[in-house]
Amino acid sequence: MSLTRTQVERMAHLARLDITEAELPVYVDSLSKILSFVEQLSAVDTQSVEPMAHPLEGESQRLRADDVSETDRHEKYQLNAPSVSGDLYIVPRVIE
Amino acid sequence: MSLHTLSIAELSAGLARKDYSAVELAQHFLDRISSSNPALNAYITVTAERALADARAADAALAAGTAGRLTGIPVAQKDIFCTDGIRTTCGSRMLDNFISPYDATVVERLSSAGTVLLGKTNMDEFAMGSSNETSWYGPVRNPWDLSKVPGGSSGGSAAVVAARLAPVATGTDTGGSIRQPAALVGISGIKPTYGRVSRYGMIAFASSLDQAGIMAPSAEDCALFLQAIAGFDPRDSTSVDRPVPDYAAELSTPVKGLRIGILKEFFERGLDGVTGALVNAALEQYRALGAELVEVSCPNLPLSVPTYYVVAPAECSSNLSRFDGVRFGHRCENPRDLIDLYKRSRGEGFGAEVKRRIMTGTYVLSAGYYDAYYLKAQKIRSLITADFKAAFEKVDLLIGPTSPTPAFGLGAKVDDPITMYLNDIYTIGANLAGLPAMSIPCGFDGHLPVGVQLIGPHFGESRMLSAAHAYQSVTDFHRRMPAAYV
Numbered sequence: 001m002s003l004t005r006t007q008v009e010r011m012a013h014l015a016r017l018d019i020t021e022a023e024l025p026v027y028v029d030s031l032s033k034i035l036s037f038v039e040q041l042s043a044v045d046t047q048s049v050e051p052m053a054h055p056l057e058g059e060s061q062r063l064r065a066d067d068v069s070e071t072d073r074h075e076k077y078q079l080n081a082p083s084v085s086g087d088l089y090i091v092p093r094v095i096e
Numbered sequence: 097m098s099l100h101t102l103s104i105a106e107l108s109a110g111l112a113r114k115d116y117s118a119v120e121l122a123q124h125f126l127d128r129i130s131s132s133n134p135a136l137n138a139y140i141t142v143t144a145e146r147a148l149a150d151a152r153a154a155d156a157a158l159a160a161g162t163a164g165r166l167t168g169i170p171v172a173q174k175d176i177f178c179t180d181g182i183r184t185t186c187g188s189r190m191l192d193n194f195i196s197p198y199d200a201t202v203v204e205r206l207s208s209a210g211t212v213l214l215g216k217t218n219m220d221e222f223a224m225g226s227s228n229e230t231s232w233y234g235p236v237r238n239p240w241d242l243s244k245v246p247g248g249s250s251g252g253s254a255a256v257v258a259a260r261l262a263p264v265a266t267g268t269d270t271g272g273s274i275r276q277p278a279a280l281v282g283i284s285g286i287k288p289t290y291g292r293v294s295r296y297g298m299i300a301f302a303s304s305l306d307q308a309g310i311m312a313p314s315a316e317d318c319a320l321f322l323q324a325i326a327g328f329d330p331r332d333s334t335s336v337d338r339p340v341p342d343y344a345a346e347l348s349t350p351v352k353g354l355r356i357g358i359l360k361e362f363f364e365r366g367l368d369g370v371t372g373a374l375v376n377a378a379l380e381q382y383r384a385l386g387a388e389l390v391e392v393s394c395p396n397l398p399l400s401v402p403t404y405y406v407v408a409p410a411e412c413s414s415n416l417s418r419f420d421g422v423r424f425g426h427r428c429e430n431p432r433d434l435i436d437l438y439k440r441s442r443g444e445g446f447g448a449e450v451k452r453r454i455m456t457g458t459y460v461l462s463a464g465y466y467d468a469y470y471l472k473a474q475k476i477r478s479l480i481t482a483d484f485k486a487a488f489e490k491v492d493l494l495i496g497p498t499s500p501t502p503a504f505g506l507g508a509k510v511d512d513p514i515t516m517y518l519n520d521i522y523t524i525g526a527n528l529a530g531l532p533a534m535s536i537p538c539g540f541d542g543h544l545p546v547g548v549q550l551i552g553p554h555f556g557e558s559r560m561l562s563a564a565h566a567y568q569s570v571t572d573f574h575r576r577m578p579a580a581y582v
Contacts, residue, residue, distance in 0.1 A: 080425075
C-alpha cells in the first residue's frame with residue numbers, strides 16, 4: 001500500500017494540519033508503511049462477525065436525565081482562551 | 097531516613113504512629129525530586145507548595161483522628177489528568193499553557209482520600225508512544241540505565257516510582273501504557289477493566305480503549321490506590337455502576353488451585369530469549385505456589401497490533417479535533433483566516449507522532465474506507481474478545497510476557513513507527529477486549545528489569561491482584577531499586 005503526496009496532503013487538509021514541504025515525504029513514507037501493516041486485516045474472514053459495539057458485553061452508553069446539571073463557569077474556562085472579547089471567543093473574520 | 101523504601105501500608109502505619117509527619121514525608125520526596133529529577137526528566141511540573149499544603153491538611157486530619165488509610169501518602173499524577181489550577185500539558189506543546197479549570201475524578205478522589213500531590217509526570221504526547229520520546233518536554237530516562245527508555249506512554253510515572261521520587265503514581269493505558277513502562281522499570285502496574293475507573297478529566301486518546309490505573313512497587317500498593325479511584329462516576333458515560341470489592345482484604349486469597357492459562361501466542365513471535373526464560377521461571381513459581389498451569393490459545397490475538405492501529409488512530413483523530421486554537425491551547429501567530437488558524441495552530445501544537453496518528457485515523461475514517469478499515473477492525477475486535485472469553489471458560493487468569501524485550505536505547509526505534517508499535521504486541525489485546533491486566537517484575541536481564549503480565553476476566557481485578565501479591569510474597573524483584581536511587 002503506497003500513498004501519494006496528494007493523498008497525504010488531502011488527509012492533512014481534512015485533519016486541519018499544516019504540514020511543511022520537508023515533512024511531507026516523511027509522512028508519505030510512514031503512513032504508507034502503517035497502511036501496509038494494517039492491510040493484513042483484510043485477509044481475515046469476518047463475514048458472519050458482528051462489529052464490537054462496546055468492550056463490555058451488554059453494556060451500552062448510559063443516558064442521563066435531561067436536567068440542568070452544570071453551572072455556568074465560562075469566565076473560568078475562558079481564562080485558557082488565546083483571545084476573548086467580553087464573553088466571546090475571537091477568531092479571524094469568517095464572513096466578509 | 098529511608099522513607100522512600102517503605103510500602104504504602106508501612107508509610108500509612110508510620111504516619112498513624114506519628115513516627116514522622118505528612119509534611120516530613122512530603123519534604124523527603126520533594127528533596128529526592130530536587131536532586132534526581134533533572135537527570136531523569138520524569139516530572140513536567142513539581143507542585144511543591146501544593147504538596148506541603150496537602151501534607152499540612154493531612155497532619156491536621158491525623159491529629160484530629162479523621163485520617164483514612166491513604167491520608168498523607170504522596171502521589172504523582174500523570175500529566176494527562178486535569179488538575180484544577182495546575183498546568184496540565186498531556187506532554188504536548190498544544191497544552192503547554194493550559195491551566196485546567198477543574199479536577200479529573202481520579203484527582204478529586206485521591207485528594208479526598210487525603211493524599212499529597214507531588215506533581216505531574218512526563219508522558220508521550222497525548223499518550224501516543226511506547227518510549228516516552230514523543231513528549232514535547234523531552235524523553236524520560238530509565239532509572240536503571242540513563243541511556244535506556246522507561247517505556248511509555250506513562251514513562252514519567254514509571255520512572256518516578258522506580259527511582260522512588262514518589263511512592264505511587266497514576267497512569268493511563270490505551271494499548272499498554274501502564275504495563276509496558278512498569279515492566280521496563282521493574283515496578284507493578286495495573287490497568288483495570290474498561291469502565292472500572294472514571295475517565296472524567298482524563299484527556300481522551302482512544303475512547304473505546306482508554307482506562308486509568310495505578311503504578312507502584314507492589315501489587316499491595318496498587319490494590320490500596322485502586323480502591324480509592326475505582327467506582328461509578330455519573331460524569332463518565334462509560335463508567336460502570338457496579339460495586340467495588342475490597343481489593344486489599346482479598347489480597348491474601350491463596351493461589352492454590354488457581355487455574356492459570358499460558359497464552360500460547362505470547363511465546364511464539366518476537367519474544368526475546370532471556371525475557372522468555374524469566375517469564376517461564378515465573379510460571380514455575382506459580383506452579384510451586386499450587387497454581388494449575390495449562391496452555392491456552394487465542395488464535396486471533398496476533399491480529400491485535402494491526403487492529404489497534406486502525407481503531408486507536410481513528411478515535412484519536414476524532415478526539416483531538418477539539419484542539420482548534422480557539423477555546424484553549426496553542427494558537428499560531430497572525431492567522432490569515434480561520435482555516436489558517438486551525439491548520440497552523442494544530443501543525444505547530446502537535447508533534448510528529450500525534451500528526452501521524454491523526455492522519456492515519458483521518459484516512460481510515462474517510463469516505464469509502466470506513467468499512468474496509470474501522471468496521472473491519474471492530475469485527476476483528478469481536479473475534480479477539482471471543483477468544484479471550486473462551487479462554488476464561490477454562491482458566492481464571494492468563495499469563496505471559498508484558499513486553500518482548502527489556503528497555504531499549506533512547507533513539508533506537510524512533511525512525512520506524514512499526515518497530516515501535518510492536519512493543520505493545522502483548523499488551524494491546526487486553527485493551528481491545530476491555531480486560532483488566534497488570535505487569536509485575538519477574539527478574540533481570542543483566543541490569544534491566546523484566547515484567548510478567550497477568551490478564552483477568554472483566555472485573556477480575558481482585559483475583560489478579562491476589563495472584564500478583566502471592567508471587568511477590570515469595571520473590572523480591574519488586575523491592576529492588578536502581579543503585580543510584582537507594
